Amino acid sequence: MKTLSCQDMGMSDNFVAKGATEEEVMDKMMMHAKEMHKDMMEGKSDEEMMEMKKMMKEKMKDEM
Numbered sequence: 001m002k003t004l005s006c007q008d009m010g011m012s013d014n015f016v017a018k019g020a021t022e023e024e025v026m027d028k029m030m031m032h033a034k035e036m037h038k039d040m041m042e043g044k045s046d047e048e049m050m051e052m053k054k055m056m057k058e059k060m061k062d063e064m
């Protein structure tokens with residue numbers, strides 16, 4: 001299972017996205033971010049979104 005936490009992304013809340021695949025984890029993190037970190041997501045260009053997704057992949061952890 002793969003996990004990615006908001007704290008890994010430099011945020012202070014305790015949300016952790018979990019999933020079987022990178023795509024699943026990223027979907028869950030994006031959904032959470034759109035809801036809970038609106039100000040962070042607002043005004044992001046496509047390029048910045050790509051950067052953020054890259055960072056998500058790098059920060060993602062493999063857990064048993």
Ligand SMILES: [Zn+2]
Pocket residue numbers: 006011013014015032036037
């Ligand atoms: Zn969060």
